[in-house]
Amino acid sequence: MTPQAVNLVPFVSVDHMMKIVTEIGVEEVLAHLCDYLEEDFKRWELFDKTPRVASHSVSGVIELMPTSDGDVYGFKYVNGHPQNTTVGLQTVTAFGMLSDVTTGYPLMLSEMTILTALRTAATSVLAAKYLAPTGSKTMAMIGNGSQSEFQALAFKKILGITSLRLYDIDDNAARKCAANLAGRGFDIVICDSKEKAVEGAEIITTVTADKQLATILTDNMVGAGVHINAIGGDCPGKTELHKDILMRSDIFVEYTPQTRIEGEIQQLAHDHPVVELWQVIKGDIPGRRGSQQLTIFDSVGFAIEDFSALRYLRDQLDRTGHFENLDMLADPDDPRDLFGMVMRSVQTFA
Amino acid sequence: MTPQAVNLVPFVSVDHMMKIVTEIGVEEVLAHLCDYLEEDFKRWELFDKTPRVASHSVSGVIELMPTSDGDVYGFKYVNGHPQNTTVGLQTVTAFGMLSDVTTGYPLMLSEMTILTALRTAATSVLAAKYLAPTGSKTMAMIGNGSQSEFQALAFKKILGITSLRLYDIDDNAARKCAANLAGRGFDIVICDSKEKAVEGAEIITTVTADKQLATILTDNMVGAGVHINAIGGDCPGKTELHKDILMRSDIFVEYTPQTRIEGEIQQLAHDHPVVELWQVIKGDIPGRRGSQQLTIFDSVGFAIEDFSALRYLRDQLDRTGHFENLDMLADPDDPRDLFGMVMRSVQTFA
Known part of the structure; x- marks a missing residue:
């Protein structure tokens, strides 16, 4: 300067x-x-x-x-x-x-x-660098609003994601996302259900906007070895994942006291074990430990x-x-x- | 708009x-x-x-x-x-x-x-409207920095203060204040000690800037019936008044939880009685009750x-x-x- x-x-x-x-x-x-x-x-x-x-x-x-x-x-x-x-x-x-x-x-x-859309996508992919399955190529994106294109491009640039499976309750949002990403090196499929969107995806990004306790993902939709990038559950009373998914996952958060209030884990006991992402990035705690592990980045955004x-x-x-x-x-x-x-x-x- | x-x-x-x-x-x-x-x-x-x-x-x-x-x-x-x-x-x-x-x-x-200098002065005089002795004409101002002229003009405009007694550890500050206020209808005396400044003043405004537990006013300097407008003690470790003055005064604050941490009353017990200014302005609690009452507005500034x-x-x-x-x-x-x-x-x- x-x-x-x-x-x-x-x-x-x-x-x-x-x-x-x-x-x-x-x-x-x-x-x-x-x-x-x-x-x-x-x-x-x-x-x-x-x-x-x-x-x-x-x-x-x-x-x-x-x-x-x-x-x-x-x-x-x-x-x-x-x-x-x-x-x-x-x-x-x-x-x-x-x-x-x-x-x-x-x-x-x-x-x-x-800038917030950009940093949110960059934070998501930073977490996925340490948590997603090695060699991931396919990402499902449930919720195709303002954040979606930034998420897709971050995951392509840093992780090499080339296949996108889009779903939004509003078809127009999915088409908007696909049109914006045309010519940027993705193979894009617009799906007519959440269930179809997650088929074959190594990474599932949930980024919906409704302020409610929603169940964007139910337990039977998520197979072993997947990494869930949960962006949309980010304030009290706003979640996206069924509690059963959380119970069988390893959960990674930004700042525990804030995520307990605002994240997916607001559904869990106050002492449910979570790992802070910085501990993984600094090398103190391992991230992904194997191909069957289900990982969740319960992202709420931090200062x-x-x-x-x-x-x-x-x-x-x-x-x-x-x-x-x-x-x-x-x-x-x-x-x-x-x-x-x-x-x-x-x-x-x- | x-x-x-x-x-x-x-x-x-x-x-x-x-x-x-x-x-x-x-x-x-x-x-x-x-x-x-x-x-x-x-x-x-x-x-x-x-x-x-x-x-x-x-x-x-x-x-x-x-x-x-x-x-x-x-x-x-x-x-x-x-x-x-x-x-x-x-x-x-x-x-x-x-x-x-x-x-x-x-x-x-x-x-x-x-705008903060203006609102601080306006808040001071609003408190003084309810707390200072009726018919006050003379104000001592200890500390003649950025806030001082705004304080003086607010007290002239709303309360009719026409006599100012200035003191600052830096003579230049007092002269600056007097020069800025020249021609605005004040009788101004620059004093060479705090003790001289408070002589005959019905209102004492303390607005010094040092971040320390200072004793701008000692107990013997303050007679009965005075209103103290204490502006400078506004963060932990920064006070202006000797504790003995506080002990014999009625203390008025903006927002008690904040003033306990930041105001003059950080020197007192956590349950020392204080009155919130809004209670006086709303008419729930009397402000000044008589000519011998010593009142303090322990101002720290509130949102x-x-x-x-x-x-x-x-x-x-x-x-x-x-x-x-x-x-x-x-x-x-x-x-x-x-x-x-x-x-x-x-x-x-x-």
């Missing part, structure tokens, strides 16, 4: 983000994010960790997700409002910030609706993942030039003279 | 804020903020209340302060880094946001370094005050036009087609 004027905060708008992603290439961005995530999962223990701060309402939730590595502080604002799509709005929108721990001054503000994504984004600013500076921080010549700064500014308003 | 495009978020920069304040007039803004605060203190019980989410480091603290009235959600990002002034930075910088609870979509983003300030600011946007729209929210035509929006955007980058 070039030195910034202390009162200016680089801002990455939606338009900037789209330019960054398309210039670098979406698959390359996903691969880079996976690398940044892996670095931060390896130093997981040093981060400040706290469950997200949630404000619930009848229509959804607004959350703040802060963390810090001691040098840089980051937080994300994110909402989850499942009914938004009925009025043409996004279920999830987000923005985030990095700040300098030493001074408390913001370093970057960014849109994170797009450190947003931190990694913002850290990657900040490293792209100088090179791409895709940001603008916001006049966000009052910066009087004498730091004790905020009032004088405001009053003297009137002279420039002629 | 005119209807905004859903993907655009009105942003009030530092420059916009200075224009709004100088156009409306700083004293008028303080009076309006006091009104908005009073409205929200009267409906205090309906707000979501949570202690701020703090990330502490050796050099300071970064905090997120969220709240919601059920229709609108607000939060503030604020840092406190006492050593920042030694490198020409502000001790406190801040920004904040309002969002629509129904959709989770942001409604406004704003600088809050200036609802920022909410009130942001709510006032939002109501000024259309009238003043001082904001810009930020392209902050991804808004695909089909809300499930975030990926398609990103990919198709490349065609516009010729």
Whole structure:
């Protein structure tokens, strides 16, 4: 980063983000994010960790997700409002910030609706690198909304998935997903049932949006040796997997206290054994141990993942030039003279 | 507000804020903020209340302060880094946001370094309206930094304070404060000791910045009937008043669980009786009961005050036009087609 004027905060708008992603290439961005995530999962223990701060309402939730590595502080604002799509709005929108721990001054503000989709896919594939069967080629995707294409491309780029089996309760979503992924090297089958979608899949990604205790996967649908990438069960009262699947699986989570509240394991006893993903990535605990093991990544999203994504984004600013500076921080010549700064500014308003 | 495009978020920069304040007039803004605060203190019980989410480091603290009235959600990002002034930075910088609870979509983003100084002064004088001796004319101000002029003008505008007695360990700060307030209808005396500053003052405002257990006021300095507006003791390990003063005072706070941790009363037992200011403003509990009562407003700042300030600011946007729209929210035509929006955007980058 070039030195910034202390009162200016680089801002990455939606338009900037789209330019960054398309210039670098979406698959390359996903691969880079996976690398940044892996670095931060390896130093997981040093981060400040706290469950997200949630404000619930009848229509959804607004959350703040802060963390810090001691040098840089980051937080994300994110909402989850499942009914938004009925009025043409996004279920999830987000923005985030990095700040300098030493001074408390913001370093970057960014849109994170797009960035969250990217980091979620990169986190999923990072987990699958350690948990999915070796040589996996086929992934079922149940739920073909906003996240689906990012998931598919991440799994192709990093794991070599080339066969996709799509299912959504809305045919249009599946067709949208297939059309968006056309020409990107996938063999794609749109299925007319969840049961057909999972046939022959080594990896099952569930990424549905309804806020309810749903049963997207029942026990008889899931054979031995499969890896389940469970994305959609991510807040209290919102799950996707039948409890019986959980009971015969090895379950991997991001941050246990948060996942107990928000993840699939909200269906289980408070002391049901789970492994935190960083322990696998750091090498403390094995990931997949054999071809018959059923593994689940019970993903709810955690602040450190947003931190990694913002850290990657900040490293792209100088090179791409895709940001603008916001006049966000009052910066009087004498730091004790905020009032004088405001009053003297009137002279420039002629 | 005119209807905004859903993907655009009105942003009030530092420059916009200075224009709004100088156009409306700083004293008028303080009076309006006091009104908005009073409205929200009267409906205090309906707000979501949570202690701020703090990330502490050796050099300071970064905090997120969220709240919601059920229709609108607000939060503030604020840092406190006492050593920042030694490198020409502000001790406190801040920004904040309002969002629509129904959709989770942001409604406004704003600088809050200036706005926080304004709302802090407006909150102080709102408390003093109910707690200071009737007919108070003289205020001592110990600590003459960024907050001081805003405090003075709020107390003049709403309470009729016309005599100021200033003291700061740094003479330059006191002279800066006096110069900034010249011609605004005050009789100002710069004092060479704290003891002289408090002579004859009905109200004592302590607003120093050092992060330590300081004793700005000792017991013998404070006579009967005085109101103490204690602003500076606002985080763990940072207080301004000797415990003996607290023991013979009636203490009024914003939100008890937070003030027990951060305020002057961190020096007292966990069950030492205090009154929450909203109870006084709503009329449930009397404020000042007589001319000999020693009252303390142990102010640490609470999220609802920022909410009130942001709510006032939002109501000024259309009238003043001082904001810009930020392209902050991804808004695909089909809300499930975030990926398609990103990919198709490349065609516009010729």
